[in-house]
């Protein structure tokens with residue numbers, strides 16, 4: 020090959036590689052499974068899955084990774100979990116962009132996001148445990164981002180509703196968040212939008228779990244922990260240096276169910292029925308309805324918990340898994356800026372992951 024041709028071909032290869040994205044997917048559950056389906060659609064043509072893992076098994080073989088039933092196969096077969104092998108599949112790929120997609124709820128994995136960023140990988144996550152966890156973790160994440168790491172977090176709040184992007188844009192323009200309130204949980208929205216006393220709460224919870232709205236352990240939703248994480252992520256993005264212990268969280272999980280295993284909790288869901296029926300009845304008698312609300316005020320006082328609201332309240336007019344985020348800011352101060360829409364579910368969340376990956380370049 021002539022020198023000119025070789026140079027042209029090298030330039031072409033460099034251009035092609037610049038557009039390629041190599042991915043490792045951690046978590047092939049509800050969200051990870053839906054994400055795998057999106058990888059088979061035409062918009063994902065330049066994305067190359069080089070590794071995938073659940074909590075026990077992983078796969079880096081190209082033929083296996085291309086199988087339509089990869090998620091089921093991983094339940095039965097694959098190599099034992101070992102991040103080194105997964106990341107070396109990323110390292111050896113010729114793509115310019117190397118992305119770790121975290122579709123787990125693992126706090127242990129989340130604690131490594133900042134390290135992954137500092138090692139040159141991009142991280143796209145549905146896992147809220149780092150940004151919505153300890154303030155020290157949030158700060159480590161900001162340091163890694165400041166050093167150039169790209170962190171896709173749209174899926175962590177509102178399952179991809181344009182909440183974080185809007186908030187950041189307002190802040191970039193010099194606007195300041197004064198108060199933020201609303202319904203930040205898709206599963207709790209679904210539960211309280213449907214709970215009218217005609218069906219036991221536990222039946223609705225099983226339904227929400229089956230539809231893929233709840234956390235792997237639904238106590239993370241019912242305890243308010245998941246909502247508190249989203250509140251922290253939003254508040255921190257708006258400049259409030261809020262510690263995780265600074266949010267007042269009112270749990271719906273009875274004491275007797277707090278320390279049991281997930282399996283036992285799922286077997287004993289009926290124990291939620293009586294206390295919830297009593298709360299519902301008391302609210303009904305006062306002409307009110309129950310909604311699980313989150314709020315932070317200008318002084319950084321934050322609370323999440325079950326609240327009685329009148330039927331005319333904006334949160335009482337939601338449907339399905341709707342989330343609602345009402346942002347009052349220096350410039351949106353007469354009426355809040357409201358973002359509303361489905362806030363949980365496999366497809367929308369997987370799409371948020373995909374959108375973050377595609378926007379990397």
Ligand SMILES: NC(=O)C1=CN([C@@H]2O[C@H](COP(=O)(O)OP(=O)(O)OC[C@H]3O[C@@H](n4cnc5c(N)ncnc54)[C@H](OP(=O)(O)O)[C@@H]3O)[C@@H](O)[C@H]2O)C=CC1
Nearest residue numbers: 046047048049050073074122123124145146235363364368
């Ligand atoms: N469901 C929703 O609507 C939304 C969910 N999210 C977030 O998405 C994340 C995933 O939720 P969801 O898909 O519902 O949960 P699932 O329980 O369905 O899936 C979790 C997956 O993570 C895997 N996993 C756990 N630990 C590890 C590990 N160390 N390495 C690799 N894989 C691991 C599990 O493996 P195994 O199969 O072996 O258990 C499972 O495949 C959570 O952080 C959740 O908060 C965010 C927005 C909306």
Ligand SMILES: N[C@@H](CC=O)C(=O)O
Nearest residue numbers: 204205206232233234
């Ligand atoms: N379990 C969560 C899922 C999205 O983050 C919720 O119910 O909102």
